[in-house]
Amino acid sequence: MQRHNRFLVAVLSVLSIIISLGLPGTALADPGGPGTEVKAAGYSAVIRRTAYGIPHVLAANLGSVTFGQGYAYAEDRFCDLMDMVIKVRGERAKYLGPGPDDIHVATDFGYRALGIRERAEAQNAALSAEERQLLDGYVAGFNAYLAATGAANIPGYCAGASWIQPISAVDVLTYQRSVALFASGDALVLPVALASPPGAAALAKGPATAAATAGGLERFSGTSSEGSNAWAIGADRSSTGKGMLVGNPHFPWQGELRFWESHLRVPGQLDVYGAGLGGLPGIQIGFTEKVAWSHTIAAGSRFTFYTVDLVPGDPTSYYVDGVPEQMTEKNVTIAVNTGGGATTQVSRTMYSTRYGNVLDLSAQSPALGWSAETALTYRDANIDNDRMLRQWFNIARAADTAGIRAALGSDQGIPWVNIIAADRNGNAFYADPSQTPALSPASLAEWAATGGFLNGSTSTNAWVPIPGARSPGLIPFAQQPQLTRRDYVFNANDSHWVPHASQFLVGYSPLQGPEGTPLTPRSRQNLRLINSTAKWTVAGLGTAILSGNTFTSDESTAATVAACRARGNTPVVVDGVSVNVTQGCNALAGWDKKFDLASKGAVLWRETVFSVIDQYPNALYEAGPLFGVPFNPADPGNTPRGAPANTQPLLEGLARAMIRMRTLGWAYDVRLDAVQYTVKKNEKIPVPGTTEELGIANVVEYTPVPGSSLEPVLDAGARLPNTGSDLTRKGYVINTGTSFLLTMGWTSSGAVDAKALLTFGESGNPNSPHFSDQTKLFSQKKLRECRFTEASILTDPALKVKTVSG
Template identity: 35%
Template sequence: MARWGFRARLSTAATAAVAVISTVSAAGPPPAAAPGPAAPTIRYTEYGIPHIIASDWEGLGTGYGYAAAKDNICTLARTYLMVDARLSRYLGPDGKASPGEHQDTTTNLNSDIYFQRINDDRVVERLVDQPAPNGPEPEVKEAIRGYVRGYNRYLAETGAGNITDPACRGAAWVRPITEMDVYRHAHAEIIMGTADALLDGEVNAAPPGASVSAAAPAASPEQTAERIREAMAASRQSSMGSNALAVGSQGVSGGTSMMLANPHFPWQGKNRMWQSQLTIPGKINVTGASLLGFPAVNIGHNDDVAWSHTVATVSPFGLFDVQVDPLNPTNYLVDGTWQKMTSQQVTVDVLNKDGSTGKVTRTLWATRYGPITTSVQGIPLPWVVSAHAVRDVNMDNLRALNTWFRLDQATDVRDVVNTLETTQGVPFFNTIASDRKGDALYADIQATPNITDEHADSCLTATGRLLFNQSLRLPNVPPVSIFDGKRSACDWPDDPNAVAPGLLDPHKQPRLIRSDYAGNANDSAWLANPEQPLAFPRVMGDTAAPRSLRTQELLLTAQNRIDGTDGLPGRGFTSSNMRQLLFADNSRAADLALDATVKACRDTLFGLVVVDGNLVDISGACPVLAAWKSHKYTSDSRGSWLFENFWAFLQNGQAIEKLPWRIAFDAKDPVHTPNSLDSGNSAVRDSLARAVLSLRNAGIALDAPLSAVQNVTRGGEKIPVHGSIHELGVLNVVTPAMIDGKVDIAFGSSFIQQVRFTAEGPPEAYSLLAYSQSADPNSPHYADQTKLFSAGQWVTERYTEEQIAASPVLEVKVLS
C-alpha cells in the first residue's frame, strides 16, 4: 500500500509548528514512519480546511473536536441538546425539531419524548458496552474520547458568552459534553431514516379512546397503501439524495481510476457536512467530509481508495400488524395466545410560557416487535381492530462507526467490500468506490432487514402486499413491509451469516466491480452499470423498472464520455472534464421534452389557454423556451426557470412513466425510455399555461435568468446558485425552500469531491463544500466556498505534507 506524507520531521518555531516530509514512492514499501507530533496539531489551509495530525487516535479526535467546535459549535450544541431530550426544557415544547433527514418535521416535545425513551431504555449505553463488531472498536472509543476533550477545550477557552455565532452566544444550553452525548448523536444519525416517517406516530400512539389518532376512520387496504406510498414518495423527492460515479481503468484518460462524490445533503442543521484531513503517521491519512460531530471521514479518499455514499432504496424499518383484543386493546395475539403490550411512562422537562419549568409525561406502548405507531409519514394507522408495531433495523446499530473508521483505512475496493460485509453498519446508503489498481465498485451492502422474497410472500398483509409492490414500481421509493404480527414466524429471522440479529445475509446483497464504471443516483442497484444488471431480494428495491431522469443522466454522462460521444475532446474521463460535466447542469428532462413543449406552445390557437378558470396567453413562452437551446441550469440561463415550473406542473408528483410519452418504458432499453413527449396532449399545454400564470403572478419575467430567482443570501449578499431539482434530471441538484422566513437551499450538492489515482504518486483531488465550513455568520468561512460554488470553481486539495506546508495562508494550532 502506497503512503504519502508519513515520514515527518517536526520542528517548532515560536507558536507555529510546520511539518516537513519527503515523498514515498509507490514502487517500494514505505520506510518506517516517524512518530507523530507530541501534541495534536491543526494546520488550516485555504477556506478554513483543517489538516489534523496526531500520534494516536485520541489525539486525532482531540484535534477534530476542537476544530469542529470552532466552526460549528451552535449547530453541535443544539444537536447534543436534542439527543439529551432537553429541547423543550430550554427552547420550549412548541419549537420545531429536526431529528431526521428533513428540517422542522416535529415539535421539540415530540422529539424529546422520542429520545427520552431511547435514553431511559439505555439503548446507546448497551451498544457501547458490547464488544466489536456490534460495539465500537477500540480506536473508535479512543477517537471519541479525544473528540470530547477537544470540543470541551474549545468551549472552555472561548466561553459560551464569547461565542461569535449569535445562534447560541451566551445560551444556557451550551455546555461541556460527555462521550455518551457523542454516541447518542451518532446513533441519532444512524436511525434518522426512520425518524421522519414514524416519530410522531410512536410518541402519540395511545389505545382507542385515549387519543385523536386512534379515533381516525379506518381506510381500505388499497387506500391506506396508496396514501402511504404517495406520502413516502413525496418525502423522498424532497429529501437527501446523492450521485456517485466510480470510473475504472478502462474509463479514464490517463491514470488508473477516478471517483466523483456528489452527496445532496441538507445545507442547515445537524446533517451538514464538514471537511477535514486526519493523519496519524504510519496508520492513517484520509481526507474528505463527515457529518458534523463524527471524528472520521464518511466520504473521501486515502492514498489508495476513494469512496462515496448515496441514499439507497432499502427501507430501514418494517411494520407488524398485530390483532388486538377489542375489550382490552393493549393485549395482542401471537401464535394463538394473547400477550400484553408493555407500557412505559416517559417524562421530560418543559419550559412554560411564564418562564417556569414543568414536566410532561406520556405513556408509550410496545410489542415484542417494537414500539406501537399510529401513523406513517403522517398517514393514520388507526389502533382499533389491530395496531402496528415498528421494527427499525438500525435501532441496535452503532456498527456504522466501525464501518467508517475501517473505510478510512481501506486498501482497495475489495477491502471496502470486506469492511461492508463484516460490519454491516452502513444505514440506508449505497457505497461507490474506486481504487489505485483501476477498479470501480458499486455495493449496496448495508443494515438490511432479513426479508427474503419467500419471507415477504409468506408474511405480508393485504395492505403490506399492496404497499410493498407499489413501492417497487417507483424509482427511489423504498419497499415498506407490513407483516402479519399474529405469527411469530413472520418476525425477521436471524441469519447465521449476518453480523447481528434480523439482518439480511450480506452475501445476498448486490455488488459490482468493473474496469469501466459503476454509479448510482438513488435508484436501486439494478443498473449500477447497464451492461451488467444486478439481481437482489425485493426488499432492496426494484428491477426492470423505469429509472429516474437523474439516473439516466448519470449513466449517459458516464457512457458518452467513455465513448467520446458527448462533444468534448477525446475519450475517457480526466479531472477537468469530470468536473466540467457535473457543473454543466444539463437537464435530461429538457433533452427529452423541450422540443415537444415548444411545439405544443406554438400549436396553441392564438396562444390562449383556459386553465383553472383563467385565460392565459402563453405565446410569450414559445420564443423563450425555443431560445433555451443549451438545456442547462447555469446561473445565466434564460428559460430554464420557466421550464422548471412547467415540468413541476406536468409531473405533479407522478412517476416519470406516467407522463404523456409517445414511447413507453422498455426494460430492454431502460436508459433511453420512456421518451418523445406527446405535444398534442392537453396536459402539456395546460401545464405550460399554469407555469406562465405562476411566474406572472410572482412578478418574474418568463425569460428571467436563473440567477434572478435561485440564490441564497449570506451576510446580506445574494449569491446565485446553479443547478436544479432532482425531477429535472440535473446531476447538480439544488432544492430551494423557505427556511427561517427566507429562500435558501434545503437539500443539494453539499460536499463534492473528485479524485484521480495514478500508478504512482499521491492522489490528485479537487473538492468543494457548497455551503462552506461554518454556519456562523461571523466566520470568515461562512460563505467563501459558497461563492466558489456559485462561480463553478473548485478547491485544489492539499493532501501531502509538502502541499499543506506550501499553503500561503497556513495557520497552525498546537493543542499542547
C-alpha cells in the same frame, strides 16, 4: 530561489511538528482486539487550516487526531452538535419549554421511548480500546474548545444558550445512533411519542407536529430532498488508467445534516481526507492515497411495519398466533421549562410490542392509529447498529476496493446508504450494504401486496435469522447487491438494480430496493453524462456534474417549441383562461437548455414541467405527457425518453407556467440568476442548478424542514396554491442540494489529484470568512484543490497553524 527556500522551511517545520508529536511505536490492533492504549496523560494535535478554512489535523495517535478533529469541528459548528445532544437526550423541553404544539415535549418523549441512550451506554461500556481512543479524543476536543472559548462566547445560532455544556462519550454515541436511524426510527420519533392507547391522555397534535411528522415520512416516500450522485470510474474509462471518483451528496445547507470537511493524519496509521455529517468522528465520504469512496441514500427499507390485533377490552395486549401477549411498558418522565427558571415534571407511559415501539400515524390515515381493535408497531434494522464508529475508520484504512469490501463484510455497520468506490489500481466498486430486514418468501409477498405492512399477530412474519448477519433477522453483506468493474459503476438514489447501463443486479429482496422499475430522470441523466466521454479526467468530472443540462429539456423542449410554433396565435385554454403561448415559445426557443446563471428560459421550462407533473403525477416515469418512448426494462437508463406523440399537455403546462410567471412579475425569459439564489448573512448569492424532477445532476432545491436543528430556516416565501410549483414572489430560495462535491483520481504516476467544494462553507458562524466563501465559488461553478500532501498543505499562502492539547 525564494520559493524553494520557503518550501524548505515549510518541510522542516512539519518535520519538527511530527518529531515533537512523536511517531507511534506500535500499530493499533483491529477493532474488537486488545488494541494499544493512549500512553500520554492528555491529547495533542496540530490543526493546519488551509484556504477556505479546511482543517488538516496532524497527531501522533488516533485519540489525539480525533481530539483535533473535535476541536476544529467545534470551532466551526459547535451549535449543531450541542443542539443534537440536547435533542437526543430528550431535554429540549427542559431548556426551551414545551414549544409550538408541545413539539419539544413530544420529541423528548419520543427519543426517550426509542431507548437509544440506554443502548449507547451499553455500547460505551463495551468499546474496543481503539474505539475508546477515537471517541474519547473527539469528545475531549469538543469540550476543550468550549473550555477555551467559554459558553458566553460561542458563535452561531446558539450563542448564549442556557443549554451549552460539556458533552460525554455517551452523548456522541447517542447522536450517532440517531443518525443510524435516519431512514427509520429517527423519522418516526413523533409517531412514537403520539401513540397512546384508546382512552388515555394523548399529546397535542397541531401544525408543528404534523409538519415535523410529514418531514420525517418523506424519507420513506421518496420525496425527501436528501439524495446523492456517485460515480466510480475504472481504468478502462480513465485517462490515466487509474481509478476516479465523483461524490456528490445532495444534503441540507442548514441544520445538523450539513457536511463538514477535514483531513486526518497519524503518521504510519491514518491519512484520510473528506467530509462527514457534523458531529460524527472520522470521515464518511473521502479518499486516501490508495482508495476513494462516496455514498448515496439506498432505496430499500430499513424497517418493517406490523399491525397487531388487540385483545378485546385490553388495548395494551395483542395476539401472536392466537395467544395474548402484553405490551412492554416504559415509564418516561421529562422536565418541562415553565418559565422563570422553573421546571415541572411530566410523565407518560410508552408502549412497545415484541417488534418495537407502537406508533400513531393516524394523521396519514385513520386506519394507522391506535384503536380498540388494532395497533401499529415496527421493527428497526438499525436500532442495534453499534458498528458505525469502527466502520468508517476501517474503510479509511483499506488498501483498495477489495479492502473496502472486506471492511463492509466484517463490520456490517453501514446504516442506510450505498457505497461507490474506486482505487488506484483502476477498480470500480458498488454495493448496497445498508441494514435490511430478512423476510420469508410468504412475508415478502404480503409486504408487497399491502404496501409495506405485515400482520404481526402471526409469528410467520417474523424476521428470518441468517448466518453471517450483524444481527439476527438482517440480510448479511455477502447476500447483498455488489459489483466490481473496470469501466464504471454509479448510483443516484435509485435501487441497486442499475449500477451500470448494461449490467443489472437482480434477484434480491424487494426490501433491498425495487427491480425492473423506471429510473428517475436524474439517474437517466447521470448515465447520459457518464457515457458522454470515452476517457475521463478529474477536471472533466467536475464540469459534467455541474453542467446545467437536464434530461427533460434535452428530450422535450424542441417538441414544445415546434408545437406552439405550429399553433401560431391560437390560444391554449387552461383553467378557464385563454393564453397566447407565442411569447413563451419564443423564450424557450432562445434558451440554451441549461440551468446556468445566465440561462434565459430556464425558469419558464421548470414551471412548465412542474405544471405537467401537477396534472399528470407519473409523467416522469411513463410515456405520454413528457416522453414518447415508453419505459423498457431492458434499457432503463434511456427510457422513457423522446418527444411525446401528443404535445397538448406540454402546451397546457407552458400556458400555466406563463400565467404563474406573469402573476409574480417575472419575464418569460428572465435569467436564472435573477430568480434563484441563497442568502448568506443578508447577501443574495445566485445559485446554478435546479430540482431533480427536471433530470439534472446538480440538484438545488428548498426544503422547509432541513433537519431537526434549532437553527432558523431561510424564508422562501409563500407558494402559489394549487399549482404544483415552488416558485414564490421571492423566486427560488435555495437551502439544500449539492453540498459536498468531491472529484478525485490518481495521476498516471499514482499521485492523488483531487478537487472539492463545500457549497455552504466550512463555518456556521455568519461572522467567519468561511461562512459564504465556497458558496460564491459554487455560484461560479468552481472547484478548489484538495491539499492532501504535506508539501501542498505547507505551501498554501493562507495556511494557519494551531497546536491544541488537553
